[in-house]
Amino acid sequence: MIETAGPAASVALFDGDRLVAFRHEETARGTAERLIGIIDALTPREVGEILVDVGPGSFTGLRVGIAAALGLAIGWGIKVQGYGATALVAARALAQGVEAPRLLAVNEGGHGQYFVQPFVTDPLRAEGIAASVLPEDLAIEGFHIIGNAAQKFGGIATALDARYALHLPAELRNLPPVPIYGRAPDAKPALSRADVLRA
Known part of the structure; x- marks a missing residue:
């Protein structure tokens, strides 16, 4: 389970319904740099599925968590599903x-x-x-x-915490691994050269 939608990042490893390992880090900045290290510290082996928070939440956190989940899923040859924050x-x-x-x-x-x-x-x-x-x-x-x-x-x-993802009923943890932002992004697309010349 990968949780990066809020102000902290947490990762939980389960064997069936049993929590095997857990890491939690307050990451006001630097989630992208540290997330794979946090996951690797749990020494995951023979992972069968990845669950990742798809939001709504932090734009950057969601993108980092989902990208990590999709990358690991490709590397490990497993499926990835989402749940909501x-x-x-x-x-x-x-x-x-x-x-x-x-x-x-x-x-x-x-x-x-x-x-x-x-x-x-x-x-x-x-x-x-x-x-x-x-x-x-x-x-x-x-x-x-x-x-x-x-x-x-x-x-x-009630803080966001990856350890509680398995408490979600099945229908609430089978979302596609696509971010739900909840509101429009703060950043706006840059104007093209043609738009700048017209302005």
């Missing part, structure tokens, strides 16, 4: 004993926005798609709030 914090909250019929995942989205997604819990399934919203547009009534930004809204802080 908002679903992961919902699964972790339930695994840690949160009891509520409905959860609202609220993760940091940057630029004053939050990535949010509603879930029902019996069984865990998404009630809508993940979206990026401003705090004044966050509808929290009727939800138990979880996520890495949950404390700002009276909820329980």
